[in-house]
Amino acid sequence: MNNSFSQCVADICGLELATLVKDYKYSVFGGHTVVVEGHKGIVVYSTTQVSFAVGKSTLQICGDNLNIKCLEKHFAVVVGKVLSVEVKDAK
Numbered sequence: 001m002n003n004s005f006s007q008c009v010a011d012i013c014g015l016e017l018a019t020l021v022k023d024y025k026y027s028v029f030g031g032h033t034v035v036v037e038g039h040k041g042i043v044v045y046s047t048t049q050v051s052f053a054v055g056k057s058t059l060q061i062c063g064d065n066l067n068i069k070c071l072e073k074h075f076a077v078v079v080g081k082v083l084s085v086e087v088k089d090a091k
Contacts, residue, residue, distance in 0.1 A: 023038050023054070023055045024036070024037060024038030024039060024054040024055060024059070025037045025038060026054075026059055026085060028082060028085055031081070031082050032079060032080065032081060032082060033069075033077065033078070033079050033082070034061050034077070034078045034079075034082055034085060035075075035076075035077050036052055036054070036059060036075070036076045036077075036078070037074065037075055038054065038074050039052035039053060039054055039059065039074060039075070039076055040052070040053040040054065040055075040074075041053045042068075042071075043058055044060075045068065046066070047064070047065055047066055047067070047080070048062065048063065048064060048066065049061065049062050049063075049066070050066050050068060050078050052076065054087065056089070056090045057087050057088060057089050057090055058087070058088045058090070059085070059086075059087055059088075060084075060085070060086045060087075060088055061078055061082060061084075061085050062082075062083050062084045062085075062086075063080050063081045063082045063083040063084070064080060064081040064083070065080040065081055066078055066079070066080035066081075066082075067079055067080055
């Protein structure tokens with residue numbers, strides 16, 4: 001895919017290029033905040049694990065006192081003590 005074209009489309013859609021290419025993107029900030037873009041829904045939700053459907057995989061966030069601070073279509077913010085973030089492929 002042509003990166004300049006992809007970047008142009010991402011800019012028009014208000015997305016980062018990584019989100020457009022992979023269908024999802026996540027960022028971890030300071031071990032206490034995870035921002036997920038491009039999710040397709042919640043798979044698991046507890047104070048120790050929050051998982052989202054992303055593409056054909058699952059994005060699993062593990063930690064303590066986890067809480068979904070913001071949840072919108074395709075966008076979420078999880079806060080708490082983040083111990084790990086892992087993408088698990090569908091079996």
